[in-house]
Amino acid sequence: MEILNKSTLVLNSAYQPIEKVHWIKAFIKVFQGRARAVEYYSDVVRSPNDEYFIPAVIVCTEFSRLPRRKTTYSRGHVIERDNYLCQYCHRKLTKNSATIDHVLPRSRGGKSSFLNCVASCEPCNAFKADRTPEEAKMKLVRKPRKPFIHPLKGKIGEPEPEWTGERGSTNYLAGVI
Numbered sequence: 001m002e003i004l005n006k007s008t009l010v011l012n013s014a015y016q017p018i019e020k021v022h023w024i025k026a027f028i029k030v031f032q033g034r035a036r037a038v039e040y041y042s043d044v045v046r047s048p049n050d051e052y053f054i055p056a057v058i059v060c061t062e063f064s065r066l067p068r069r070k071t072t073y074s075r076g077h078v079i080e081r082d083n084y085l086c087q088y089c090h091r092k093l094t095k096n097s098a099t100i101d102h103v104l105p106r107s108r109g110g111k112s113s114f115l116n117c118v119a120s121c122e123p124c125n126a127f128k129a130d131r132t133p134e135e136a137k138m139k140l141v142r143k144p145r146k147p148f149i150h151p152l153k154g155k156i157g158e159p160e161p162e163w164t165g166e167r168g169s170t171n172y173l174a175g176v177i
Ligand SMILES: [Zn+2]
Pocket: 086, 087, 088, 089, 090, 091, 120, 121, 122, 123, 124, 125
């Protein structure tokens, strides 16, 4: 029975997607009044007296925060956080052309961390060299920060059309995948 493999997308009360669960878990939440369904599949589940549509997307009635996802420092995550833009001249970068600049240079004890590293083009990085941005009279487009990675990023697999608005009212995964 194909029906058994359906997943339901769970949104928190602010309509942010927070997890993907087996539809039975979602169905129980709705029955218990802890969530309400906002999209349904065309599949039904039968009890002796009734038929119910299987929920495709549910919203939790109680407030729940977006789970925080821990991200480890990596070159790729820094470049992604900085949207593939040089943080000094705003030039568009690719994964290959991007370099990582240590805001406080490594030679001065600067660490390889999200708070001390930014994406930079090669010319800016070479020009800055072993100087701080102030010494080099360069301005950072944005202060480096810890990146936000959505808890569902890379974990959705193939999204159901009911989740993305292709068959349903809304793209609940906008900005997530
Ligand atoms: Zn640059």
